[in-house]
Amino acid sequence: MQLRDARILLTGASGGIGQVLVERLCANGARLLLVGRDSLALEALTRRYPGQVSLVCADLTQRSGRHTVLDAARRFGGLNCVINAAGINQFSLLEQQDEDAIARLIGVNVTATLQLTHLLLPLLRQQPQALLVNLGSTFGSIGYPGFAAYCASKFALRGFSEALRRELADSHVKVLYVAPRATRTAMNSADVVAMNNELKVEMDDPQQVARQIVHAIAAEREEIYLGWPEKLFVRLNSLLPRLVDQALRKQLPVIKRFARAEQPTPPASQSTSTGEHP
Numbered sequence: 001m002q003l004r005d006a007r008i009l010l011t012g013a014s015g016g017i018g019q020v021l022v023e024r025l026c027a028n029g030a031r032l033l034l035v036g037r038d039s040l041a042l043e044a045l046t047r048r049y050p051g052q053v054s055l056v057c058a059d060l061t062q063r064s065g066r067h068t069v070l071d072a073a074r075r076f077g078g079l080n081c082v083i084n085a086a087g088i089n090q091f092s093l094l095e096q097q098d099e100d101a102i103a104r105l106i107g108v109n110v111t112a113t114l115q116l117t118h119l120l121l122p123l124l125r126q127q128p129q130a131l132l133v134n135l136g137s138t139f140g141s142i143g144y145p146g147f148a149a150y151c152a153s154k155f156a157l158r159g160f161s162e163a164l165r166r167e168l169a170d171s172h173v174k175v176l177y178v179a180p181r182a183t184r185t186a187m188n189s190a191d192v193v194a195m196n197n198e199l200k201v202e203m204d205d206p207q208q209v210a211r212q213i214v215h216a217i218a219a220e221r222e223e224i225y226l227g228w229p230e231k232l233f234v235r236l237n238s239l240l241p242r243l244v245d246q247a248l249r250k251q252l253p254v255i256k257r258f259a260r261a262e263q264p265t266p267p268a269s270q271s272t273s274t275g276e277h278p
Contacts, residue, residue, distance in 0.1 A: 001080070001081065001129065001131055001217055001218060001220055002218075003025065003028035003029055003030045003214070003217070003218055004028065004029030004030070005029075005080075006025070006029075006030040006031070006080060006081050006217075007030075007031050007033075007076065007077060007078060007079050007080055007081065008025060008030050008031070008032050008033070008079070008080075008081040008082070008083060009032075009033045009035065009069070009073055009076075009079050009081070009082045009083070009120065010022065010025075010032055010033070010034055010035065010083045010085060011035045011036070011060065011083070011084055011085055011086035011116070012036075012083075012084075012085030012086035012087065012135070013032075013034040013035070013036060013042055013045065013085070014036055014038065014041040014042055015085065015086075015185065015187065016183065016184075016185025016186055016187060016206045017085065017135070017180070017183060017185065017206050017209055017210055017213075018085050019045070019206075020206045020207050020209075020210040021083070021085070021210045021213060021214070022034065022045050022049070022053065023210075024210050024211060024214045025214060026049045026052050026053065028214065028218075030052070030081075031052050031053075031054075031076075032049075032052060032053045032054070033053075033054050033055075033056060033072060033073060033076045033079070034046070034053060034054070034055050034056070035056055035058060035060065035069055035086070036055075036057065036058075036086075037057060037058070037059050038057075039055060039057040042055050043055065054072075054076060056068060056069055056072035058072075060086060060108070060112040060113075060115075060116055061104075061107050061108060061111070061112045063115075066112070066115055066116050066119055067119070069116065069119070069120075070119045070120065070123075073120060073123055074123070078123055078126060078127065079120065079123050079124060079127070079130070080124065080127040080129060080130045080131070081124075081130065081131045081132075081133065081217070082117065082120050082124065082131075082132050082133065083133040083135065083217075084113045084116070084117065084132075084133065084134045084135060084157075085133075085135040086108065086112075086113070087108055087109040087113075087135075087153070088104070088105055088108050088109065089105070089147070089150045089187060090105060090149065090150065091146055091147060091189065091191070091192050091258075091259060091262050092146065092259050092262050093145075093146060093256065093259050093260065094148045094149065096259075096260070097149060102149050105149050105150065105153060106149065106152070106153055106156075109150075109153035109154070109156075109157065110153050110156045110157060110160075113134070113157065113160075114160060117132065117164075121173070124173045125171060125172070125173060127172065127173075128172055129172050130172060130173045130174070131173070131174050131175075131176060131217060131220060132164070132173060132174070132175045132176070133175075133176045133178060133213070133216075133217060134157055134160070134161045134175070134176070134177050134178070135178050135180070135213075136154050136157050136158050136161070136177055136178060136179045137150075137154045137179055137180060137181075138179050138180070138181045138182075138225065138226075138227070138230045138233070138234060139151045139154050140154030140155050140157060140158040140179055141155075141158065141179065141225075141234040141237060141238070142233060142234060142237045142244065143155075144248070145248060145251075145252055145255045145256070145259075146255050146256075146258075146259040157177075158177055158179070161175050161176075161177035161223075162177070165177075165222060174220055174222065175222065176216060176217065176220070176221055176222060176223070176224075177222070177223045177224075178212075178213050178216060178223075178224050178226070179223075179224070179225045179226065179234075180204065180209045180226045180227070181202070181203075181204060181225075181226055181227035181230040182196055182201055182202065182203040182204065182227075183203060183204050183205075183206055183209050184203045184204065184205055184206065185206055189262060191258045191259075191261050191262045192258070192262075194258065195254060195255065195258035198254055198258075199251055199254060199255075202227065204226065204227060209226060212224065212226055
């Protein structure tokens, strides 16, 4: 895809990955329609890139909010790329999580993403060439203790991307699934960062992640996994999951110690980027 000709709708633009994605996409000449609930967090981007960036304030978990986005996309002049990067996360043992928090996580990360895509797909079909990008996670392929609900949502997003790619195989719409590994953003609490340090889990810089996502969009890739050895672990988990079970069993005391130390917090806004898992 030629980015200078791209008209992109981006959710999750105020997240750590989302903000640098805006910068890189605008630097390549794309026009962006940013979607979020907190307009104040995104207005700085619209002022920084006048004429390239527009903003629509909407709650994607609400039908009215999704239709507001659809109307804005039509006024935007149509779309040839949609990047679903909005999502939330919570680090804790499942038994410690609040029922409403679990429902909200699935609602934002899975249900709202599918429903918004359903609404916008006809606009993408109108284009001679279009791309749908779903920002997932390594945790969409590897179930990890302390992130059961988040993993469930990302496994669902990966399956959705795969199925929709095959469903649209006879069309001009391509589907890209991007799975970053741990990323250094504000989405990760101090406990998560400390846990990753103790377990020697590498965390990528958001600029590096955004650069690879933009390259994948330009090349119209179908699926990319970021980071080594996480790429290997994904393949190993699919072929020999019991080996991964054994490795994670050794990490479990450390994971539980930090998960129990993590105090539950109110759910983050849906503008947080889903690719910033711990």
